[in-house]
Amino acid sequence: MTGPVTPPTFADVQEAAARIRPHIHRTPVLTSSFLNALTGAELFFKCENFQKAGAFKVRGASNAVFGLPEARTGAGVATHSSGNHALSLSYAAGRRGIPVTVVMPRTAPEAKKAAVRGYGGTIVECEPSTSSREAVFAKVVAQSGADFVHPYNDPRVIAGQGTCALELMEQVEGLDAVIAPIGGGGMISGTCLTLSAIAPDIDIFAAEPARADDACRSFRAGHIIADDAPDTIADGLKVPLKDLTWHFVRNHVTDILLADEDEIISAMLLTWQRMKIVVEASSSVPLATLLKHKDRFRGRRIGVILTGGNVDLNRLPWTGSEKGE
Amino acid sequence: MTGPVTPPTFADVQEAAARIRPHIHRTPVLTSSFLNALTGAELFFKCENFQKAGAFKVRGASNAVFGLPEARTGAGVATHSSGNHALSLSYAAGRRGIPVTVVMPRTAPEAKKAAVRGYGGTIVECEPSTSSREAVFAKVVAQSGADFVHPYNDPRVIAGQGTCALELMEQVEGLDAVIAPIGGGGMISGTCLTLSAIAPDIDIFAAEPARADDACRSFRAGHIIADDAPDTIADGLKVPLKDLTWHFVRNHVTDILLADEDEIISAMLLTWQRMKIVVEASSSVPLATLLKHKDRFRGRRIGVILTGGNVDLNRLPWTGSEKGE
Numbered sequence: 230m231t232g233p234v235t236p237p238t239f240a241d242v243q244e245a246a247a248r249i250r251p252h253i254h255r256t257p258v259l260t261s262s263f264l265n266a267l268t269g270a271e272l273f274f275k276c277e278n279f280q281k282a283g284a285f286k287v288r289g290a291s292n293a294v295f296g297l298p299e300a301r302t303g304a305g306v307a308t309h310s311s312g313n314h315a316l317s318l319s320y321a322a323g324r325r326g327i328p329v330t331v332v333m334p335r336t337a338p339e340a341k342k343a344a345v346r347g348y349g350g351t352i353v354e355c356e357p358s359t360s361s362r363e364a365v366f367a368k369v370v371a372q373s374g375a376d377f378v379h380p381y382n383d384p385r386v387i388a389g390q391g392t393c394a395l396e397l398m399e400q401v402e403g404l405d406a407v408i409a410p411i412g413g414g415g416m417i418s419g420t421c422l423t424l425s426a427i428a429p430d431i432d433i434f435a436a437e438p439a440r441a442d443d444a445c446r447s448f449r450a451g452h453i454i455a456d457d458a459p460d461t462i463a464d465g466l467k468v469p470l471k472d473l474t475w476h477f478v479r480n481h482v483t484d485i486l487l488a489d490e491d492e493i494i495s496a497m498l499l500t501w502q503r504m505k506i507v508v509e510a511s512s513s514v515p516l517a518t519l520l521k522h523k524d525r526f527r528g529r530r531i532g533v534i535l536t537g538g539n540v541d542l543n544r545l546p547w548t549g550s551e552k553g554e
Numbered sequence: 555m556t557g558p559v560t561p562p563t564f565a566d567v568q569e570a571a572a573r574i575r576p577h578i579h580r581t582p583v584l585t586s587s588f589l590n591a592l593t594g595a596e597l598f599f600k601c602e603n604f605q606k607a608g609a610f611k612v613r614g615a616s617n618a619v620f621g622l623p624e625a626r627t628g629a630g631v632a633t634h635s636s637g638n639h640a641l642s643l644s645y646a647a648g649r650r651g652i653p654v655t656v657v658m659p660r661t662a663p664e665a666k667k668a669a670v671r672g673y674g675g676t677i678v679e680c681e682p683s684t685s686s687r688e689a690v691f692a693k694v695v696a697q698s699g700a701d702f703v704h705p706y707n708d709p710r711v712i713a714g715q716g717t718c719a720l721e722l723m724e725q726v727e728g729l730d731a732v733i734a735p736i737g738g739g740g741m742i743s744g745t746c747l748t749l750s751a752i753a754p755d756i757d758i759f760a761a762e763p764a765r766a767d768d769a770c771r772s773f774r775a776g777h778i779i780a781d782d783a784p785d786t787i788a789d790g791l792k793v794p795l796k797d798l799t800w801h802f803v804r805n806h807v808t809d810i811l812l813a814d815e816d817e818i819i820s821a822m823l824l825t826w827q828r829m830k831i832v833v834e835a836s837s838s839v840p841l842a843t844l845l846k847h848k849d850r851f852r853g854r855r856i857g858v859i860l861t862g863g864n865v866d867l868n869r870l871p872w873t874g875s876e877k878g879e
Contacts, residue, residue, distance in 0.1 A: 259604070278830045279829075498867065506830060506831055542826055542870070545873075547867065547868065548873060
């Protein structure tokens with residue numbers, strides 16, 4: 230990434246939409262009369278769990294990869310992630326046929342490593358600590374000259390994520406609010422960017438696990454608060470806000486709502502049982518907060534972004550618990 | 555049900571489509587580039603797992619319930635089933651506001667019983683044997699005068715199931731074949747009824763568990779063979795053909811293909827992992843046979859009917875096995 234880091238504009242979202250169209254799915258919007266009755270709201274689920282590589286992250290990653298000038302492609306791209314951004318960047322780079330290196334903790338699930346390699350990515354392992362990750366990643370970039378695509382604090386990535394709300398606006402009329410999970414804030418920032426430009430009256434809610442509530446505390450405090458290693462079942466949402474995403478959260482988010490672990494798991498199970506779709510725990514935080522704060526949403530038309538569906542089907546959080554059917 | 559039992563006609567399917575439209579979903583068709591690459595065919599999955607009550611069975615049940623003359627509604631409807639037909643008939647009867655009685659073995663899962671009651675159905679328990687079920691059911695009908703809606707050997711039910719293929723024809727052009735699971739043969743019969751009328755060149759394949767292969771053996775022998783209590787993970791497919799469904803199978807099915815238990819479980823897991831949707835084991839038999847008989851389907855456009863998504867999420871067949879991610 231070169232040049233000063235300034236927030237992307239809506240024109241960047243429109244460019245991203247045209248750029249990534251051949252490489253991603255226009256995901257469907259599903260509804261559930263059961264969940265409408267249960268919440269008292271009218272819910273429109275944007276199914277990014279059906280997205281390429283199983284998550285919305287492929288939008289931002291594809292925008293970065295396919296926006297790279299031809300002269301820069303030889304050195305490839307690199308990132309550090311043990312989650313959906315790693316898969317997504319590997320997918321996009323594989324599709325463009327350029328090198329991609331992902332720094333992952335050696336303790337990351339083998340299935341995730343296999344998926345990155347399956348898309349053609351190279352994994353460099355680090356110890357499971359921030360210091361090791363940063364040292365190893367710096368070395369990778371120094372040696373390869375690869376373009377660093379940050380999982381969320383990158384204007385190309387935020388513009389790419391903004392294409393999701395752009396599609397949702399084309400697919401559903403008359404929304405009163407949109408709600409999405411918040412971790413580092415990439416999806417929420419892209420949503421803010423798009424809606425503030427084309428539908429500024431729509432409320433934007435962020436949903437966060439109570440056990441990783443740094444974005445909520447940042448929002449109330451008026452400055453970024455970062456926690457060290459929060460622990461939640463919603464493992465995509467453990468990372469802190471950064472300057473670019475904080476810019477959008479501070480200026481455009483209506484409120485940040487919290488849900489407890491058992492509420493997140495219940496919402497996830499409910500989604501599987503009633504909508505018959507596989508969603509991650511992180512994707513279930515919005516429904517958990519909708520069920521917890523019914524008064525704020527009653528009678529309103531709400532877009533709910535289901536961010537991903539990459540789940541270890543051998544380790545489901547409700548198995549053996551009392552929460553099942 | 556009154557009058558002689560004659561096979562339904564395509565006009566019955568068209569009537570059914572108009573009759574049930576307000577009460578069912580027009581389910582989406584999904585595709586998967588991964589599964590296309592894996593099978594070498596172009597697959598179009600008709601998602602009846604997203605259907606009301608979680609399965610295609612609500613089509614036939616709704617057609618029977620909403621086709622009942624007003625004068626007959628007081629006595630309600632009745633059936634025997636411990637599966638999706640029980641849920642579907644209860645859903646449809648609840649929607650019309652007429653009584654519904656379901657005879658279920660006392661050993662049926664509590665979750666299924668709760669779901670039937672949730673839709674407003676009355677459960678009468680029998681012992682888990684055919685003789686007990688028939689005796690109890692005869693008593694229920696004698697006392698209530700209820701209209702018996704058989705799970706599949708009923709022209710109203712078959713005409714209702716035929717609406718699924720009718721939608722599929724409207725949604726996907728140029729199909730070479732359609733494949734669906736076969737148990738009692740209700741879905742396959744409806745598919746035969748519709749396709750033989752409007753697209754007679756399309757091949758119709760039935761997919762059956764090797765451990766409950768009575769339909770396949772019937773097809774080869776030229777007469778109905780019924781097994782006593784076959785055992786398979788695809789628990790919706792244990793029942794035998796009856797005269798009406800045999801009529802369609804014998805006259806219109808191209809072939810019946812078999813899959814082993816581990817192949818069915820692998821196909822089910824693959825569908826969850828790659829398509830991010832919840833499907834039953836019974837729904838996964840077609841994909842299992844497509845993977846087993848690639849040569850027969852290579853390069854062809856295949857409609858695959860995903861029949862249902864009612865799964866006990868606490869008891870997944872791969873949990874604890876080596877088959878996971």
